[in-house]
Amino acid sequence: MSSKPVAIDAPPENGSLSIPRHVGVIMDGNGRWAKARGLTRSEGHRAGVEAVRRLVELAIRHGVQYLTIFSFSSENWSRPPEEIGFIFGLLRRFVASDLTKLVNQNVRVRVIGSRDGLDSGLARILDQVTEETAANTGLELVIAFNYGARTEIVSAVKALARKVACGELSPEEIGEDMLSSHLYTHGIPDPDLIIRTSGEMRLSNFLLWQAAYAELVFLDSYWPDFGAEDFLTALRAYTDRERRFGGLNA
Numbered sequence: 026m027s028s029k030p031v032a033i034d035a036p037p038e039n040g041s042l043s044i045p046r047h048v049g050v051i052m053d054g055n056g057r058w059a060k061a062r063g064l065t066r067s068e069g070h071r072a073g074v075e076a077v078r079r080l081v082e083l084a085i086r087h088g089v090q091y092l093t094i095f096s097f098s099s100e101n102w103s104r105p106p107e108e109i110g111f112i113f114g115l116l117r118r119f120v121a122s123d124l125t126k127l128v129n130q131n132v133r134v135r136v137i138g139s140r141d142g143l144d145s146g147l148a149r150i151l152d153q154v155t156e157e158t159a160a161n162t163g164l165e166l167v168i169a170f171n172y173g174a175r176t177e178i179v180s181a182v183k184a185l186a187r188k189v190a191c192g193e194l195s196p197e198e199i200g201e202d203m204l205s206s207h208l209y210t211h212g213i214p215d216p217d218l219i220i221r222t223s224g225e226m227r228l229s230n231f232l233l234w235q236a237a238y239a240e241l242v243f244l245d246s247y248w249p250d251f252g253a254e255d256f257l258t259a260l261r262a263y264t265d266r267e268r269r270f271g272g273l274n275a
Contacts, residue, residue, distance in 0.1 A: 039087055042257075043264040045217035047091035049239065050080065051231055054223030054247030061247075067111045072249035074115055078123070083256045084164055085130060091165045091213055095231050099139065099173030113147055116170070120154050127154070131163030137209035138172030139180075167213060174233035181207035210235055218263045222248045222255070240266045 059069030188194035242259040
């Protein structure tokens, strides 16, 4: 699936900035932010939710069409049960308090990832926010929850293998586009820009297939501190990049 951005009408304040069609964000540093302030990790996660709200506002303001946030990875199950429970509780409260606002902002929510390990109540909440925003036509907010890119790719390969085994598909018919169509992100353009906070410089199993030609921007600030200037820093870096997609420039 092509990751080339599509021209959009950007808000006046963007000036000469190139606005990516799809931005992915690895929200890292909640725990370290809290530790530096003598607070609990739970307080860091709570502050991180406020940063999510700011990010959604910024994406809308600057004309981003797709925003994917890495909210809970499949590897996060190794964390203490009480921390996992708190994170799930935050998600419930976020949906309860922000669903109406998301609808009014014309935001469409899509949740990607595995439902394995999720209790039925949490799964219903994820379904609710998806269903109640399905008719919206503005920013598409993609929440990667219980998500791991390797698991996503393996699931896609298994689905294709089943089709080959039952004669629906021949191996020769399988290509990049077909595999992409069996990923969690089917129908979503590949990310043009991926931002990671906290100074770490890795993808951590986030959108590995889709990020083949994404521009990567790593910020030193912890996620709870993320704000307008951080977003502009990432957009300026993206604007300054020369995107050739394996070819030569003009």
